[in-house]
Amino acid sequence: GQQVMQIPQYQHVQEGEDFTTYCNSSTTLSNIQWYKQRPGGHPVFLIQLVKSGEVKKQKRLTFQFGEAKKNSSLHITATQTTDVGTYFCYSGGYQKVTFGTGTKLQVIP
Amino acid sequence: DGGITQSPKYLFRKEGQNVTLSCEQNLNHDAMYWYRQDPGQGLRLIYYSQIVNDFQKGDIAEGYSVSREKKESFPLTVTSAQKNPTAFYLCASSESLAGASYEQYFGPGTRLTVT
Numbered sequence: 001g002q003q004v005m006q007i008p009q010y011q012h013v014q015e016g017e018d019f020t021t022y023c024n025s026s027t028t029l030s031n032i033q034w035y036k037q038r039p040g041g042h043p044v045f046l047i048q049l050v051k052s053g054e055v056k057k058q059k060r061l062t063f064q065f066g067e068a069k070k071n072s073s074l075h076i077t078a079t080q081t082t083d084v085g086t087y088f089c090y091s092g093g094y095q096k097v098t099f100g101t102g103t104k105l106q107v108i109p
Numbered sequence: 110d111g112g113i114t115q116s117p118k119y120l121f122r123k124e125g126q127n128v129t130l131s132c133e134q135n136l137n138h139d140a141m142y143w144y145r146q147d148p149g150q151g152l153r154l155i156y157y158s159q160i161v162n163d164f165q166k167g168d169i170a171e172g173y174s175v176s177r178e179k180k181e182s183f184p185l186t187v188t189s190a191q192k193n194p195t196a197f198y199l200c201a202s203s204e205s206l207a208g209a210s211y212e213q214y215f216g217p218g219t220r221l222t223v224t
Contacts, residue, residue: 035213
């Protein structure tokens with residue numbers, strides 16, 4: 001099935017810097033979910049966005065769904081070492097289930 | 110304590126042997142999934158099931174087989190036909206596959222090494 005592309009593939013940031021990962025699709029998505037996988041662990045659900053232009057916040061994390069529902073972003077303000085991991089976007093439902101390629105975040109203390 | 114269990118955590122097999130990975134959930138979820146993850150890579154869908162006695166191939170089903178005889182169980186067999194079976198295997202479940210998406214709950218995974 002089609003894959004949802006994420007950029008960047010890797011990101012190293014100094015602790016306290018901001019971080020953003022982008023998820024892009026060539027087709028319109030009915031919804032988008034974000035997951036976090038800590039090193040050696042399994043993916044854990046963070047949030048779901050459904051509406052065009054939707055913005056949701058969780059403490060230092062801000063999630064956006066594009067107006068055309070073809071892209072999404074996850075922004076972390078003032079990264080901490082606990083933010084280390086790989087962040088995946090996902091779109092599913094009646095469409096074929098598809099995980100993004102993931103962005104691996106390293107935070108340098 | 111609800112959740113998804115996968116066993117074993119680590120599994121070692123010789124080339125040419127079939128091996129079955131266990132996945133059990135007590136969340137009463139209809140949909141279940143199997144993913145493969147290679148080092149530094151994303152998640153690739155092997156098989157998914159929307160309901161008991163029904164399952165669909167994902168993107169990389171060749172060399173794998175599944176069954177869904179019970180709602181709570183979705184075992185994955187890695188056959189000798191799978192050319193590169195060494196990987197981290199993740200099982201997941203969600204309330205449903207239909208309509209608006211539901212979040213997926215993942216098990217802790219099984220690391221399979223075939224030599």
